[in-house]
Amino acid sequence: MNYKKLVAERIKEHVELDLETLDKLIEIPPKSDMGDYAFPCFQLSKTLRKAPNAIAEELKEKINKDNFEKIENLGPYLNFFVDKIDFTKNTIEKVLENGDKYGSSDIGTGKNITIDYSSPNIAKPFHVGHLCSTSIGNALYRILSFQGYNCIGINHLGDWGTQFGKLISAYKRWCDEEVLEKEPIKELLRIYVKFHEEAEKDTSLEDEARLHFKNLEDGCEEETKLWQRFKDLSLKEFKVVYDMLGIKFDYYTGESFYNDKMDAVIDEIDKKGLLVESNGAKVVMLDEYNMPPCIIKKADGATIYATRDLAAATYRKKTYDFYKSIYVVGSDQSLHFKQLFTTLKLMGHDWADDCKHVAFGLVRFADKKLSTRKGDVIFLEDLLNESVEKTLEVINEKNPDLENKEEVSKKIGIGAVIFTYLKNNREKDIIFDWKEILSFDGETGPYVQYSYARGKSILRRAGEVEGDIDYSKLNSKEEFELVKTLEGFQKSILYAIDKLEPYIVTRYIIDVAKGFNKFYNAHSIMNAEDEATKIARIKLVEATCQVLKNGLNLIGIETVEKM
Ligand code: ARG
Numbered sequence: 289m290n291y292k293k294l295v296a297e298r299i300k301e302h303v304e305l306d307l308e309t310l311d312k313l314i315e316i317p318p319k320s321d322m323g324d325y326a327f328p329c330f331q332l333s334k335t336l337r338k339a340p341n342a343i344a345e346e347l348k349e350k351i352n353k354d355n356f357e358k359i360e361n362l363g364p365y366l367n368f369f370v371d372k373i374d375f376t377k378n379t380i381e382k383v384l385e386n387g388d389k390y391g392s393s394d395i396g397t398g399k400n401i402t403i404d405y406s407s408p409n410i411a412k413p414f415h416v417g418h419l420c421s422t423s424i425g426n427a428l429y430r431i432l433s434f435q436g437y438n439c440i441g442i443n444h445l446g447d448w449g450t451q452f453g454k455l456i457s458a459y460k461r462w463c464d465e466e467v468l469e470k471e472p473i474k475e476l477l478r479i480y481v482k483f484h485e486e487a488e489k490d491t492s493l494e495d496e497a498r499l500h501f502k503n504l505e506d507g508c509e510e511e512t513k514l515w516q517r518f519k520d521l522s523l524k525e526f527k528v529v530y531d532m533l534g535i536k537f538d539y540y541t542g543e544s545f546y547n548d549k550m551d552a553v554i555d556e557i558d559k560k561g562l563l564v565e566s567n568g569a570k571v572v573m574l575d576e577y578n579m580p581p582c583i584i585k586k587a588d589g590a591t592i593y594a595t596r597d598l599a600a601a602t603y604r605k606k607t608y609d610f611y612k613s614i615y616v617v618g619s620d621q622s623l624h625f626k627q628l629f630t631t632l633k634l635m636g637h638d639w640a641d642d643c644k645h646v647a648f649g650l651v652r653f654a655d656k657k658l659s660t661r662k663g664d665v666i667f668l669e670d671l672l673n674e675s676v677e678k679t680l681e682v683i684n685e686k687n688p689d690l691e692n693k694e695e696v697s698k699k700i701g702i703g704a705v706i707f708t709y710l711k712n713n714r715e716k717d718i719i720f721d722w723k724e725i726l727s728f729d730g731e732t733g734p735y736v737q738y739s740y741a742r743g744k745s746i747l748r749r750a751g752e753v754e755g756d757i758d759y760s761k762l763n764s765k766e767e768f769e770l771v772k773t774l775e776g777f778q779k780s781i782l783y784a785i786d787k788l789e790p791y792i793v794t795r796y797i798i799d800v801a802k803g804f805n806k807f808y809n810a811h812s813i814m815n816a817e818d819e820a821t822k823i824a825r826i827k828l829v830e831a832t833c834q835v836l837k838n839g840l841n842l843i844g845i846e847t848v849e850k851m
Contacts, residue, residue, distance in 0.1 A: 453501025
């Protein structure tokens with residue numbers, strides 16, 4: 289049963305507001321002695337020409353009170369206290385009946401959402417910063433799919449641009465084939481850096497690189513082969529990380545995919561009278577919007593990042609007829625996306641309003657004592673491996689006899705990193721601190737995972753539970769608070785979708801784990817007062833584990849049964 293809906297229905301019997309409006313007005317009071325739901329009567333005051341307090345008082349008399357323990361008026365508010373036993377029974381039964389689907393819905397059915405995420409650059413390190421877009425995008429994909437949306441995950445690889453001319457020059461001059469095969473990105477990065485150093489001394493290198501890029505654009509065999517090789521090697525390395533994270537994409541359509549799709553867009557911009565010359569370049573002026581112009585073609589006729597994004601946006605609308613198009617990219621590209629969306633709007637595309645830039649901040653380190661085996665930047669692969677190693681150390685200390693220690697460490701260690709990235713408001717910088725991340729208490733991945741494993745261990749000991757369950761046994765404050773939290777799962781998911789903020793789900797999971805531990809510390813389960821209480825508590829543990837699992841799954845973290 290959906291109690292909020294029930295509250296709305298009961299009120300509707302007496303007032304002239306529709307269910308949707310009522311649903312929006314109903315609040316969850318900050319303290320439980322003010323009830324479980326509250327309805328403020330201010331809005332009715334105008335139409336009824338009565339004071340809100342008087343309306344609350346009248347409604348209280350008239351309203352049908354079935355399924356509620358009591359309904360009271362407090363000032364202008366009508367406070368609803370649910371029948372706790374009824375509420376507990378309904379919630380736990382609903383969780384257990386729906387299982388892995390608990391919290392899902394079909395509100396998104398028939399709606400396509402493209403999600404552009406991760407999108408690293410070819411021949412460049414896949415570093416710790418990339419996990420922001422990767423983990424947020426993956427979580428949004430899972431969260432939205434859970435509500436029935438049809439998500440299309442796109443990895444918009446940075447696989448085109450003048451840098452590939454430089455890389456080809458550098459390759460032909462300085463590449464060590466053996467190293468390239470073993471550690472491709474490290475070697476490509478080394479020769480790319482060397483190119484820039486050498487080009488300062490010898491400017492003809494730049495011309496050489498430009499020629500290589502031109503040849504690449506013209507489809508010359510040698511350049512195309514090399515570019516493809518760089519791309520394959522890079523992708524192979526990226527995929528190692530995606531596998532560790534358990535992340536998949538529907539399409540790896542990078543910037544190069546739009547090479548043959550840009551002319552049509554440039555034509556369209558021109559036909560609509562938006563294309564202007566400026567210092568030899570072709571641009572769309574955005575002065576009116578207080579933005580620098582959006583460059584479409586540089587003075588040398590080359591297209592840029594923005595041109596490819598214009599083609600990509602148009603292609604995505606045409607191909608997927610999206611309901612929303614999401615770009616999970618750092619906030620340093622905010623201007624780029626504003627220019628992009630404004631240009632699309634100027635082209636007459638109303639759907640530009642459905643394009644959303646989901647921005648995020650930076651990753652910083654509390655102690656820089658992280659191994660940087662591959663050079664200056666911190667490779668994500670190294671960070672994940674380090675987390676797994678450290679987790680294994682902890683497990684060796686705490687539970688040396690655990691089976692599958694390696695596998696458990698992988699799930700916990702990688703989960704701990706993902707959890708850290710998704711724990712706070714995405715615009716806030718992430719401060720990476722090993723001590724905190726891997727701690728078994730506090731608001732961490734391992735803490736939540738440990739709560740789940742603890743619950744599972746109780747369930748293993750309890751075995752199969754049969755017969756009628758007396759939910760009235762779950763009558764303590766801790767038990768009811770936990771049940772209330774479990775009931776709020778979908779609400780938190782919908783809120784996360786509204787804000788495009790996975791951390792709302794992460795916070796919710798933390799609340800469940802905290803609520804579970806409070807309950808666990810206050811009440812004995814296997815040695816409960818009597819058999820009926822024991823059985824009811826076991827059901828509550830079962831429901832809690834299910835919600836923890838579903839929640840972690842939504843943010844891309846796998847659970848372990850023992851740890
Ligand atoms: N490759 C870009 C970068 O690393 C991110 C691409 C984001 N997606 C897009 N459609 N522009 O900065």
